[in-house]
Amino acid sequence: MYPKTSQLEQELMARLKENAGGNARAMSATIIALSSKAHADEVDQWVESLMGRRPARLLHLRGHSPDGLRSWSSARCALDRNDRGICFEDVYIETPDDAAYQGRIWGPLVLRELPALLIWTLGPEALNSCEYDCSQRVDLTIIHGSWDLKHYKRGLPSYRDAVLGALHSSNPLVDITWEQLLPLRYAFSRLFDMPYTQSIEDLNQIFIRLADPWALHLMKGWIKDRTKGRSIQIDGILDPDYRDYSSEITCTFNDGSRASLMVRTPKQAELRFRDGKLLQVSLPDASIGAVLERIVDSPVMDTIYLRAL
Secondary structure, eight states: OOOOOHHHHHHHHHHHHHHTTTTTTOOOEEEEEEGGGHHHHHHHHHTTTTTTTTOOOEEEESSTTTTEEEEEEEEEEEEOOOSOEEEEEEEEEEOOOSGGGGGHHHHHGOOOOSSSSEEEEOOOHHHOTTTOOOOOGSSSEEOOHHHHHHHOOOOOHHHHHHHHHHHHHHHOEEHHHHTHHHHHHHHHHTTTTSSSSSGGGGGGEEEEEEEHHHHHHHHHHHHHTTTSSSOOEEEEOOOOOOOOEEEEEEEEEESOOEEEEEETTTTTTEEEEESSSSEEOOOOOOOOOHHHHHHHHHHHOHHHHHHHH
16 A cells, blocks of 8 residues: 555645645745655755745655654755744655655656756665656756765775666766765865966876765866866875865965865865965865755756766
8 A cells, every 4th residue: 555645736726725824935846855754854954955945845755664664755845034934844755665755656756847856875776776666757866976985885986887788878976975076166166266377387286185985086086077188187085084065175286385274164265376476265065954955946957067977
């Protein structure tokens, strides 16, 4: 026996009217948060961070639940700056097996003519096997590379190959880890703004210090792609004492001079240019809530990500 989607839909509409006060913003997207019951709370925290930013219908799909088959709905709203309700429509589906993941179960609850975004936490290999018929029902699949690597312990080369396999199977993907590297990529690019543009021709070595292995892999790949045709040594080290947002990059030039950047807070980077000048740079928001907001507004894959892999 499976949840009755029509009944869940009716309950949602009733609760939304109760909570929105008749002045709610229209939904922006359907977000399907798919996970095992064991990881459900953590994945829910990701989507919760979108609250107050964009209204969305959230489908919480939880497989392998010790509580058996359950389904329920709720609606909640927060006011934006214009005193309009930014609402979440929540649908929860739990099953004792993996039935919650099957597209025929949750597919009827996806809002038509709006982006459908799938947060996928079962590993990229399962996307390729596609027994759940999930990726074909959505516009974009969202993975979290650092989280995957930590929880499934498949090793970085194997995980990279699996992500490439998913991409080559025409699955449009967005990686939260890649999106959260936007501030660091922005700060690195600023080191070669005018009047330092030509310095890249004298670049000899780049050293990156980060806390996360997947983020380090992506940064090294991105820099290699951006500096194509140049013989530059790119090295990296993992520092377990670093916080997730902390990072350091040092560039060494042919004459022995150096440029560097340091990120010690989520909002600011310190740049030291080749001639010794210092600059404090404000960084864009890289929280998961900000990342999901950008994806809802523009649900497309960044093609540079494939080259960075």
